[in-house]
Amino acid sequence: MNVAEISQVALPLLTQFGLRVLGAIALWIIAQWLIDFGLKLLRRAFRNKHIEPTLVNYIVNIVNVILKIVLIVAILGFFGIETTSFAALLAAAGIAIGAAWSGLLANFAAGAFLIIFRPFMVGDTIQAAGVTGTVEEIGLFTTTINTLDNVRTIIGNNKIFADNIQNFSANPYRRVDLQAQLHHAVDPADAIGRLKERISQIPHVLNNPAPDVEILEFNLAGPVLAVRPYCHNENYWQVYFDTNKIIKETFGQAGYPIPEQRYMFSGQSPDGTSANVVQRTSLGKG
Template identity: 75%
Template sequence: MKFNEISQVAIQLLTQFGLKLVGAIVLWLVAQRLIDFGLKLLRRAFRNQKVEPTIINYILNIIGVTLRIVLIVAVLGFFGVETTSFAALLAAAGVAIGAAWGGLLANFAAGAFLIIFRPFKVGDFITAAGVTGTVVEIGLFTSNINTPDNVLTIVANNKIFSDNIQNFSANPYRRVDLLAQLHQDVEHNEAIALLKAKISQIPHVLSSPAPDIEILDFNLAGPVLAVRPYTSNEHYWQVYFDTNKAIRETFGEAGYPAPEHRYTVRGSSNPEVNAFVSPLG
């Protein structure tokens, strides 16, 4: 008789627990969908207000994490767990985790400062913490950067904020720096004039400021020209490669001899060893 009573009580408790478990799962799934739907509506509202994507992502990350913590507390309360005790336990755990993982808090604070001071935004091409690429996202603790070779690199916010930041997208244009080696017998003024005319025809090279082409240095082969056209950041590499082609084509069409190093050896009676020519490349 007692066994039957115990089994009935056990079945009743298991049934209640099973119903609560099913209810908790349904609550979790429905709440997750509602949270995702609400975040989508917020994102759309922010975009309609023309808020920058950087700020949108950061705010939505904070709201999403907060709502999921509330959801976890609600699910535990559904099972009869005392939520006030859980909140106190969560706060104590947060203090312990904060003490042990101070780096996470530093990254969180750095992310907030990146949003406030805005040294860059999503879509900017930057160099930060030794990584060069396009900013994809500024998150709570890390930022995502796509490098030029299309590798997604995740960098801690604190590392970015504590290091130097170069924002190539902040200014309307940037300079392409290249070198052109001349043969020592080539008339440099003529070469400069030909190069300026050729480079000015390259698509997306700015006319103001005009390309700079001047003698930068001298070596054993002859003068070295600094070739510096200006262009917008998005066309930098196209202008970079096209300028290299223009240097090659201009000097070839002009019939300039290939640069070569020349050495003179003195003190020998044999005239064949008095001069030595070493072609470049």
């Protein structure tokens, strides 16, 4: 076969191939423009619905990847390449990746639900997955919490979503739970009156609701008071420590005796007869 014959065969093939390449390029440009236009409309629709921007970005990115994969398969079909086996290969690869990334996908799904349902927001103080602290960032895979002792902790969203979540910032105020042990000889009503007066003067303690001071229980040392002031979440620990100080100062200024734990057990007297013996142990409080 001479050069003329080769050129006569090759020229139509090259022309056809070139036209297909130009068609594929045109198809890619037009389809890419349509995809970008559709994604802009989708993003605008989500924005009008006031959906979380982080969730919108991830949804738009996922749709973008899916549409580009479809576009690539369509271009391969335009060149006459069999795409059935290619689509099956993509499906098998998707299943394999999904199985390998099951934990990551679970965190992704949990992150989406956290953003949609909003059990907490950035800046809230929460307890979740055994961690207590302030939420610094909510991602689609992990949530970052700054603990009370200033340790940055990153937790998988699935672990948070599968566990109980306590949001200490959701309500306008919070109760501080403390106890005060009294000597059995102290009048509880007198102690309650003194504590209520002093605790209401602590900075950041709310007057509405007023602090609760009541008898919680009795033990061998005497009555136990429940001391419960209320405050805003950001003042919790300051009120907690100040209330402990006030309990100590109030009981000391009132001259209350130090509570003693009493233990009763049976023994024998020097003459051999049985007797009940009382042993006292100071609790060092009051």
